[in-house]
Amino acid sequence: MKISVVGAGAWSTAVAKLLSENGHEVTLCARKQADSEKIKESRENVKHLPGVKLPESLEFSYFEKIPSCDMVVFGVPAQHVRETLEHVSFKSKGVVNLAKGIEIKTLKRMEEVFSEYMNNVDYASLSGPSHAEEVAVGIPTSVVVSSRNFEFSKIVQKVFSSPSFRVYTSEDLTGIEMGGALKNVIAIAAGVVDGLGGWDNSKAAIITRGLAEITRMGVEMGANPLTFMGLSGLGDLVVTCTSRHSRNRRVGEFLGQGLSVPSEDNFVAEGLHTVVAELELAKKFRVEVPIAQAVYSLVYENASPKEMIVRLMNRPLKREYE
Numbered sequence: 001m002k003i004s005v006v007g008a009g010a011w012s013t014a015v016a017k018l019l020s021e022n023g024h025e026v027t028l029c030a031r032k033q034a035d036s037e038k039i040k041e042s043r044e045n046v047k048h049l050p051g052v053k054l055p056e057s058l059e060f061s062y063f064e065k066i067p068s069c070d071m072v073v074f075g076v077p078a079q080h081v082r083e084t085l086e087h088v089s090f091k092s093k094g095v096v097n098l099a100k101g102i103e104i105k106t107l108k109r110m111e112e113v114f115s116e117y118m119n120n121v122d123y124a125s126l127s128g129p130s131h132a133e134e135v136a137v138g139i140p141t142s143v144v145v146s147s148r149n150f151e152f153s154k155i156v157q158k159v160f161s162s163p164s165f166r167v168y169t170s171e172d173l174t175g176i177e178m179g180g181a182l183k184n185v186i187a188i189a190a191g192v193v194d195g196l197g198g199w200d201n202s203k204a205a206i207i208t209r210g211l212a213e214i215t216r217m218g219v220e221m222g223a224n225p226l227t228f229m230g231l232s233g234l235g236d237l238v239v240t241c242t243s244r245h246s247r248n249r250r251v252g253e254f255l256g257q258g259l260s261v262p263s264e265d266n267f268v269a270e271g272l273h274t275v276v277a278e279l280e281l282a283k284k285f286r287v288e289v290p291i292a293q294a295v296y297s298l299v300y301e302n303a304s305p306k307e308m309i310v311r312l313m314n315r316p317l318k319r320e321y322e
Contacts, residue, residue, distance in 0.1 A: 001159060002069040004029055004061075004090060008039065009268070010048040010132035011098055012075030015160075017136055019073070020058040022162050027059040027067050036062040052136045066090040071159065074098060074114075077268045078181070081110060085117040094122035096145070096156055100180035100236075101270040102277035107284070109177045111148075122152035125173060126160070127180035128231035129239035131246070138164040144231040146173040168231065175227030178218040183237040184271030185278055186210030187248035188295045190241035192305050194249065195256020202309075206291065207241050213289050217278065220285040248272075255298050256305050272299060290315060 001024045005016040008030035016028040030036040039045050040060040043053055061067060063084070068091040076084045078101025095118065097110045106113070114123050128143030135141050145160070145167055147153040157167040170176055186206060193202045214237070215228040227233055240246045248271040251261055261272065275296050282289045294312055297303035 001025070001071060002067070003027070003071045003073060003159075004066050004069045004092070005073045005075060006063070006066060006084070006088065006090070007031070007075035007098075008035060008045060008048065009075060009077070010045070010136075011130075012073070013039075013045040013049045013052075013054070014132035014136040015073055015075065015098065016058060017052070017054055018162060018165055019160065020055045022159070024159065025059070026057075027061050027069070028054075029061045029063060029066050031063050033062040033064070036060045049132060049136055063088045068092070070094070071096060071156075077101070078103065078110060078270055079273050081113050082116075085114070092121065094124070094152055094155070097123065097125045099270075100127060100177075100184065101274050102181050102281070104273055104277045107277050107280055109174070109181070111173055111177060122149050123147060124152055124156050125177050125180070126156070126167075127176050127236060129235045131239065131243055133245050135165065140164050140166075142166045142168065142231055142235070144168045144170050144176060146170040146176040148173060170227060170230070170232075172224045172227040174221055175218050175223030176232045178221060178223055179214060179228055179230075179232035180236055181270070181274050182214040182217060182278060182292075183210075183233070183240050184248040184269070185275045185292050185295050186214065186237060187240040187246055188252040188255070188269070188271045188275070188299070189291050191246075191249035191252020191254075192256040192298065192308075193252075195253040196305055203241065207237060210241075210291050211237055213291055217281065217285070217287050217289065220287050221281070252295075261299065271295070275299065 003024050003026045005028045016026050020026040071094050072092040073096045075098040078099040124147035126145050130141050130143050145153050145156045153169040161167045190206045247269045251269045278292045294308040
């Protein structure tokens with residue numbers, strides 16, 4: 001199959017390498033021609049995925065020249081998806097989205113953003129616990145794919161699957177996208193705990209109650225609650241809250257240590273944007289999201305971590321399941 005991967009971040013590069021090694025004709029398309037040529041010359045994405053040699057079979061291009069193909073894999077950060085769709089052009093039978101986030105200005109999931117720009121093109125989202133640094137070197141990984149067209153999900157499953165990359169299918173596209181987006185917010189909270197001293201009890205509580213918060217929101221938006229027990233829910237939440245590779249967790253760690261959040265020039269943490277959209281959705285659907293509210297206060301209102309812990313721990317007592 002002929003595949004164009006749009007975006008040359010760490011995850012896009014790892015996916016391009018995976019697909020190329022699976023025997024497909026793959027072109028990795030960077031935003032700028034100069035970046036594309038640099039990666040091609042060194043056979044390595046030094047900026048985003050250093051130390052990983054890219055296969056000789058992998059081709060390179062840039063946004064202005066995306067080759068016509070059977071499948072486009074879209075690896076642009078969530079807040080830049082719309083802008084990219086407005087400025088690039090490509091011909092493809094299907095699109096696979098890798099971004100995990102909610103567009104701030106419209107409160108739309110990625111499926112909803114893509115639907116404004118594509119007609120008669122199959123769409124799917126790939127999600128789950130999959131840090132690029134591990135996928136790129138063949139560490140066993142499991143993810144999930146979902147599409148409104150289940151047959152397209154099965155095509156994506158077959159195209160992406162390898163001995164080290166196992167893909168499951170799901171019919172709950174809304175749940176898959178909400179789980180992948182909201183876990184980044186909870187990961188910031190988990191990182192704060194690391195920054196304060198790496199408290200195990202506290203992190204377990206953040207992960208568990210964070211999952212409850214994600215599930216409440218997802219169900220109100222039409223998702224199946226069981227989806228959040230799977231790879232795009234619990235699986236992605238655990239890895240993002242605990243891994244040394246997690247940028248969202250690292251942002252929280254900086255906050256817990258009283259440091260400023262790093263620039264996003266080379267460090268995109270989707271949770272910083274998603275939390276803004278999540279709070280707006282919570283108001284709209286009348287969903288209680290105390291952890292997300294605490295993260296927002298830390299990031300945008302200069303609240304102190306200990307103040308947020310006191311706020312969370314002193315909320316009215318209740319049953320675990322309501």
